[in-house]
Amino acid sequence: MIHLEVIERVFQVGDEWVHALRQVSLHVARGEYLSIMGPSGSGKSTLLNIIGLLDRPDKGSYRLEDRDITDLSDRQQAALRRHKIGFIFQFFHLIPRLTAAENVELPLTLAGIVPAERKQRVAVALERLGLADRARHRPDQLSGGQRQRVAIARATIMRPALVLADEPTGNLDRASGQDVIDTIEALNGEGITVVMVTHDPELGRRTRRQVQMMDGRIVQDTGAAHDTR
Amino acid sequence: MTPGDVTRFCFRAMTGYPLRTSLMLLAMAIGVAAVVLLTALGEGARRYVAQQFTSLGTHLLIVLPGRSETVGGPPPLMGETPRDLTVDDAMALVRSSAIRRVAPIMVGSAPVSRSGRSRDVIVMGSTASLYRVRNLAMARGRFLPDGEVDRADAVVVLGHTLKNELFGNEPAVGGFVRIGQRRFRVIGELARQGESLGLDMGDIAIIPVASAQALYNRASLFRILVQASGREAVARAEQAILDIIRERHDGEDDVTVITQDAMLATFDRIFQALTLAVAGIAGISLAVAGILIMNVMLIAVSQRTGEIGLLKAVGAPGGQILRLFLAEAAMLSILGAAAGLLLAAAGQLGLSRLFPDFPVAVPVWAPIAAVGVAIGTGLLFGVLPARRAARMDPVAALSRR
Structure with a gap:
């Protein structure tokens, strides 16, 4: 599903050029559950951003679902993000003035889906994540775990093929973190490909495949032996 | 996004920050009301004078002793009294x-x-x-x-x-x-x-x-x-x-003849110029309101950096984000202009109560021009912040909480 070939990404920080990614190649099959681990600054977030089309590689090629997306325009990339990819962030990134339901509805609104269908899909999604009674609450009236579940509902409302999670439990206590991980694993159980960035080794061990990064390179990949299409 | 969705989204953004929204509406409203009221005063003065002249009588000419024409040359030495x-x-x-x-x-x-x-x-x-x-x-x-x-x-x-x-x-x-x-x-x-x-x-x-x-x-x-x-x-x-x-x-x-029409025309010109001048001065306050809108929208863009990043992440292209912020600026201008018209109507009512003899009259073009300029400046000054939002790098935007 994801085919990254010799990806390079260089940032300029002040006068220095920082190699965030060096010669990274990664193949992820549909339905995989994969964690990217490594110390901070190892390039794991940059890799996730490139996979999520929020960032473009300087060199190398990226094919998503057999489509070369390296040269897509801003509009086309936005459309891919809208329909194929769901994001889960460490800091949830809910819009504070909107209710839980409205936050979940946002991708549907942007995709131009009619209100009646939006309402129905949002209600189903919130129900599934046990948030039905929180639909009209604003983010500041929700606990951390509830906020992240709202964010997960938002990430999956468009039924994406791929969910990218960047430290999804990084800002949660243990119990709610466990809750969130269970939810994410349930998504994977439904066939959604999940790529998760974390520096929590315990969390990393739960995934079927682990990728270790260091200084912009992949230093270990437990699933590299897999037959990846 | 349908126009209804855009309106709702912008409306929520406006109600989400009530203080900044109300300040901006107030600035816009004052600008619009100033234009409408000042032109109303100018137009009222013009009508007042016209009314005074017609009350003098119709087809009137006034003959004054003495020549009011100015001619070159030195003044006559021997007093040339008319x-x-x-x-x-x-x-x-x-x-x-x-x-x-x-x-x-x-x-x-x-x-x-x-x-x-x-x-x-x-x-x-x-x-x-x-x-x-x-x-x-x-x-x-x-x-x-x-x-x-x-x-x-x-x-x-x-x-x-x-x-x-x-x-x-x-x-x-x-x-x-x-x-x-x-x-x-x-x-x-x-x-x-x-x-x-x-x-x-x-x-x-x-x-x-x-x-x-x-x-x-x-x-x-x-x-x-x-x-x-x-x-x-x-x-x-x-x-x-x-x-x-x-x-x-x-x-x-050695007489001067003044016709009523000539006097009326002169005063008419003077007061029209006066009305335009005060309208122009009031227009400056509209421009100030426009700059204020730009300022507040720029603050809004940096305040809502995370939101913009998120919108990009969930698949909003730059053009759509540009439209959202422009629509917000336009809505603020329109609401401000509407409030300004209400304010002007109230002011006009107050003036006509205070000075019943003075015909306070709003020329038709004044509110139209005021609202047009208000929306125009709102959009014009909304472009810069909206473009800034649309061009934001999603990764950088999301990394800010």
Whole structure:
């Protein structure tokens, strides 16, 4: 599903050029559950951003679902993000003035889906994540775990093929973190490909495949032996 | 996103930050209200003057002694005082077919008294024609009688205020007042007409012009009011007056003729320029409001960096984010302009309550222009922040909490 070939990404920080990614190649099959681990600054977030089309590689090629997306325009990339990819962030990134339901509805609104269908899909999604009674609450009236579940509902409302999670439990206590991980694993159980960035080794061990990064390179990949299409 | 979704999203963004939104609406509202109210005042002043002129009478020409034309060269050494205008000059004007009526005017101030009460007022000498020429109206009695102009009848017509001062509630017609050394019989009382061109027609006494000549012991007139026989005859009447007076004054052009239309046109131009000037000044406040919108939208963009990053992450292209922020600026402008129109309407109501005589009138173009400029500046100044939002790098935007 994801085919990254010799990806390079260089940032300029002040006068220095920082190699965030060096010669990274990664193949992820549909339905995989994969964690990217490594110390901070190892390039794991940059890799996730490139996979999520929020960032473009300087060199190398990226094919998503057999489509070369390296040269897509801003509009086309936005459309891919809208329909194929769901994001889960460490800091949830809910819009504070909107209710839980409205936050979940946002991708549907942007995709131009009619209100009646939006309402129905949002209600189903919130129900599934046990948030039905929180639909009209604003983010500041929700606990951390509830906020992240709202964010997960938002990430999956468009039924994406791929969910990218960047430290999804990084800002949660243990119990709610466990809750969130269970939810994410349930998504994977439904066939959604999940790529998760974390520096929590315990969390990393739960995934079927682990990728270790260091200084912009992949230093270990437990699933590299897999037959990846 | 449908237009309804955009409106709802922007509306939530506006209500999400009530203080900044209300401040911005206030600035816009003040700008729009200032434009509308100031132009209303200017237009009101113009109408007020126009109204004053028409209340003077129709097809009116005013003949003043002396030439108001400026010519080059040094001033004449031997005092070239213009000849006086006389009653005979005035009567000679009736000869012209372009002239319907002529009213000689003599003006002075004299004490008017009755049984111990005395009042210094303007005593005007004129003829029966003044009634028609000046569009006067009587409350009681009649105006100066027709007849020989040189008959110094001892009759007087009193203005409304003056009558009340001297007679109170008693009937004045048939009574007597003393003006200077003579006793005058009151034959009429003017209806209340208010002020016209600074002359209070309530506080005035009108006597036959011959009586006034005797009273002031002089023959020269203050001016001659001439009523042309029709609107189209005004130009001919003007020429006729100049010709007749020149003939009578040994070939000297020593009078000035002012037509009502010319005066009206002049004042009209002045007040129109004035209205545009104040509208322009008020327009500056709209521009300031526009800059304020830009400022606040820029703050909004940096405040909502995370939100913009998120919108990009969930698949909003840059163009859509640009439209969202532009729509927000436009909505703020429209709501502000609407509030401004309400404010202006309230101000107009207040003004008309405070000054009932002053015709506060909003010209049709003013609110349209004000709202147009408001929305225009809102959009114009909204472009920069919206573009900043649209071009934001999603990764950098999301990394800020």
